[in-house]
Amino acid sequence: MSRVLIVGAGPAGMRAAETLARAGLVPIVVDEGARAGGQIYRRPPDGFIRPPKALYGAEAKKAAALHRMFEEMLRAGLITYHPQSSVLGFSGNTAQITGPEGMTAIGFDRLILATGAMDRLAPVPGWQHAGVYSLGAAQIALKAQGVALGRRIVLAGSGPLLTLVAHQLRKAGANVAAVLDTAPLSAQAVGGLRMAMARPLVTARGLAMRAGLGRLYHAGVRLDRIEAGDDGPCAMHWRDARNRSHVTPCDAVALGWHLQAETALTDLAGVAFDWSGTWAQWLPRADAEGRASGGVYLAGDGMGILGADGAEVAGRLAASACLADLGYAIPLRNRGRDMRRLARMRRFAGGVARAFPWPAEMIRNLPDSTVICRCEGITAGELGDTLPLAGAEANRVKSLGRIGMGRCQGRYCQRAGAELIAALAGIAPAQAGRLRAQPPVRPAPISLLCSETDNG
Template identity: 65%
Template structure:
């Protein structure tokens, strides 16, 4: 990696937040380094298909096509002009002493920084359901990736289950692409969804668009359901058993299941960077702390869904704010961000409305049957978690060390939230916050042994 004159600022993530942060840094006279796991910039929400893919942006991004195109063109033009250094297909696996350990096509190396902007995004928030550990059960995000990147529907008769805006959005996207949806099962009741109305009214057009998409689902959509189990055979899912809002048992035949309860912030890198965390009761997640501009201390700035789940528009604003804070802290001219701070506050009110309308089903998670697999990576069941609490104490890191939940490939990203509810309930805690949070550890992604046992070259 080549160096540039002046302070070295590294942006991790090339989604909406990372792209706008990089753009603002370039305008401020810097040449940022952008590190991203994707082949091309865009992030998850504006993920781009391979070169030569024939589906137009309108088919991939719907009403957001113009925003996606603008972001893609902005980043591509900056990269082509040499205004930034873009390292695609690259993952940051560790942070220490002002350096990032990065693995990519060229192997492993250390990248130093003077300032670091983390725009790591978010991922599916999953609640285990008996049978979810089997092949053919995916996160909603995985299904959306397959649709956007390859034009493929993961299944011929699909059930989507969970809660949150992505549930409806993906269902409509699959239908438009010719996919067959058997049912859309939302664990949030309509009464619960109306409770978030005051917050959702902060972005009325966005909320109205969601209602219009819901109408397109007609009789496929069911609110206030209880998910019982996923029936499988040697080929994968056969049916999903559920109860409707009146408590009546239902069975929906399918060959694929997509699951997700809105999103959870991707916070592992913020943890390794030394950011402080606090438990957010609304989101029922531990979230990194930063000021209104994204400053998180130690030369680190946070932007986008890795800090707060504000959606793509909020991520763009947060990226600009973080870059402006970085420029100001470096003594460089920075634009007035008062208008963007007001916009971000409005997006925050909307996000709270989403959290209230589509809550994480904490009580359901805490009461999962003993035989339910909670940690897919290690095959740890809810009953095994409870038995570990009995002799290990009601703290998630202690439970992890004794029972291996969270020790697998995903490092607890999929099981941590449900496991915390189970641990808290079994230990008699009033809230999952009392069970603590899993500590981030390097490497945060699976890495070749060579990257861990050899001295990686440094770029200064």
């Protein structure tokens, strides 16, 4: 029997596992979470008092159904599950994994990557201070532990997640001081129309959340700086759409400009990449069903940001493509239905990208003193000083200037760094290239790397 390894147990990974299990395979699922669900349907510890409706809102029934389906498969022995485990890299058709039992090597015949998305961050002067988080981190703390990361919180950035996290925090009783959106209302109107045409109910739900924020929400703003003291942030300095200055007191800031695909493992798996002007990101190359290359399949937001519903569809399609390539019969009616659904999700995603653009101009105008790489403390001015030696190529700038060489391996600074390289060199961001992924893709103790258990 063919061994299929699925990396990620969010909506895409869970649906992929279900599809393979129904065909008689026993997929191996590796996930960094303690329990399956991914970020959007992240599950709290046992005994958590907040009900699913409070955690997932209108998506509570979907979340509960996915969780129940996965647990039933696990109890029935239809899947092999490795929670709290990270894939660090690949050697041929073997994945190196670290988890509660140490280092493990798992062999596979086919690989489905459902690695999901992560925050897309842009630097703001002062963002390097403790007490400045990503929107995703604020959401994780709320869902997993019922904690608001501050007593007076400013949320800033752009995209649906900005509104969603603000809504969730306020619903939980947190004190949100301001919601600052860098996207102008004109762009939101054009993109919002496309979103409404593709998914009217989802768009209406988002607008209702936005309306509930009232005067806390401000569109078309410019973020000047985060003022911080010894205890962390104390104020956000910003300008409104009319260029009027404002200072909002706070003790925590959460930033995020929609989401970006998590692609480090996809790179290590040998998949080719193409520049996406829509998302201002290098995205992996795959066909409509998720086939990439060499027995590798992509599903969910790790291939392109489609949201939880789109991830479920993409997970089924990737698993079906895998089964078809293995010689299994796949119902064409189901494939056609899912392809139509995925096309609609992609139209909606295109509207989101148009409504909430990447803040390229804001990044290009950052003061030289602004920290770009939080891990290494590299400023915009220091990046510029590296260019005469390195040239306008991201990997050489990394080698000589250390931007992207820290713990996050460029996940949070790569796009801003490319934007600054492009501005200084007079080229397009795509011409700066992309940072190559390096194993291990997650920090791992040396002691673990020195010992390995072979499970395949």
